[in-house]
Amino acid sequence: MNQSINRRQVIQTAGALAASTALPGLLTSAHAQAAWPTKPIRLLVPFAPGGSSEIVARSAAGELSKSLGQNVFVENKPGASGNIAMQECAASTDGHTIILGHIGTMAVNPYIYDKLPFDTEKDFKPISLLAKVPSLYVVNADVPVKNLKEFIALARAKPGQLNYGSAGNGSAGHLAFEYLKMATGIFVLHVPYRGTGPQLTDLLAGRLEAASVGAPAILGHIKAGKLRCIATGTKDRLPQLPDVPTVAESGFPGFEMTQWYGLNAPANMPQAHIDRIADGCAKAMRNAQATERLRGDTALPVGDTPAQYAAFIKTEQTRWKEVVARAKIKPD
Known part of the structure; x- marks a missing residue:
C-alpha cells in the first residue's frame, strides 16, 4: 500500500516538473505569436503606380496599419505581367511580405505562360478578397462615337484600324477588351503597356482610341470630359x-466584367498570421472612411475570409482559362 502511494507521488512529482519545464517554452511561443508583426509589413503591388491597384492597396494598407500595430507600406514592383513581384513574394522568408493578388496574376497568368517560376496554388496562401472594381469601356474624347453600339459600328467599318491599350498582356484591361471583342465580333488592335499609368497617358493624349480600365483610375477623367465612357462591364x-x-x-x-483585388501571402506564412491579416482586412473594408473612399471611386469593398477567397480564386481560374484559350492570349 505504501509502495503504491510512493509510486503515485513520484509520478505526480515528475509530471509537475515536466509541466513546469515546458511552461516557459509554451509561454515564449505564445508571446512570439501574439507579438507578430514585429516590424513593418511590405505589401507588394505587381503593377506600376496610377491604376486601380494603387487605390485599393493604399486604402487597405492604411487601415491594416492600425489593426496590426505596424506600418503596412506599399511597394510597386511592375514587370512581366506581375510575375516579378509574385516570384519575389513566393520566395520571401521574412514573414512580413504579402502581395496584392489580382485577376491577372492569380487567375490568368497560369494559363498564358507555359512555365512560371512559382505555383499560384502551392506557393501562396489566400488571405482576403479586398474589393471588386467595375471595368469601364472608354474612348478618347476625339473618337466620334457616343456609345458602345456606335463604337462597334465604327470598328466594323474600320477593321484593324482602331487600337486599344492595356496595362500589359494578361492584365484586367486586356482580358476585358478581349472579352468584349469575343462578344461583339469586332477586330481592334491591342497595344500593351507597362502599367495603367503609361497607358492612360497615351489614351488621354489621343495616341490610343480606346481601353477598358478600372473605374477608380479613370472616373475623374470621364467627369472632366477627357474620356468618354461608352459602356460599363457591371450587371447594373x-x-x-x-x-x-x-x-x-x-x-x-x-455580359459582365469586373476586376478584383485581394491579399495573398507566401505559403510559409503561419496560418495564425494569415487569419490575423484577414481579420484586419474585414475591419478595413467595413471601416466607414475606407468604404466611402472606395465607393467614391466605384470600387466595391469585400473583405472576406481566406476560405471564401480561395473558393473565389478557383472559380475565376476556371472562367478565365476558357477566355485565354479562345482569345489566344500570349505573354509579351
Whole structure:
C-alpha cells in the first residue's frame, strides 16, 4: 500500500516538473505569436503606380496599419505581367511580405505562360478578397462615337484600324477588351503597356482610341470630359454614371466584367498570421472612411475570409482559362 502511494507521488512529482519545464517554452511561443508583426509589413503591388491597384492597396494598407500595430507600406514592383513581384513574394522568408493578388496574376497568368517560376496554388496562401472594381469601356474624347453600339459600328467599318491599350498582356484591361471583342465580333488592335499609368497617358493624349480600365483610375477623367465612357462591364448601371448603359444593355445579355483585388501571402506564412491579416482586412473594408473612399471611386469593398477567397480564386481560374484559350492570349 505504501509502495503504491510512493509510486503515485513520484509520478505526480515528475509530471509537475515536466509541466513546469515546458511552461516557459509554451509561454515564449505564445508571446512570439501574439507579438507578430514585429516590424513593418511590405505589401507588394505587381503593377506600376496610377491604376486601380494603387487605390485599393493604399486604402487597405492604411487601415491594416492600425489593426496590426505596424506600418503596412506599399511597394510597386511592375514587370512581366506581375510575375516579378509574385516570384519575389513566393520566395520571401521574412514573414512580413504579402502581395496584392489580382485577376491577372492569380487567375490568368497560369494559363498564358507555359512555365512560371512559382505555383499560384502551392506557393501562396489566400488571405482576403479586398474589393471588386467595375471595368469601364472608354474612348478618347476625339473618337466620334457616343456609345458602345456606335463604337462597334465604327470598328466594323474600320477593321484593324482602331487600337486599344492595356496595362500589359494578361492584365484586367486586356482580358476585358478581349472579352468584349469575343462578344461583339469586332477586330481592334491591342497595344500593351507597362502599367495603367503609361497607358492612360497615351489614351488621354489621343495616341490610343480606346481601353477598358478600372473605374477608380479613370472616373475623374470621364467627369472632366477627357474620356468618354461608352459602356460599363457591371450587371447594373453605376450610380456615378447613371446615363451610361452596361454592355449587357447594349445588346449583349449576360455580359459582365469586373476586376478584383485581394491579399495573398507566401505559403510559409503561419496560418495564425494569415487569419490575423484577414481579420484586419474585414475591419478595413467595413471601416466607414475606407468604404466611402472606395465607393467614391466605384470600387466595391469585400473583405472576406481566406476560405471564401480561395473558393473565389478557383472559380475565376476556371472562367478565365476558357477566355485565354479562345482569345489566344500570349505573354509579351
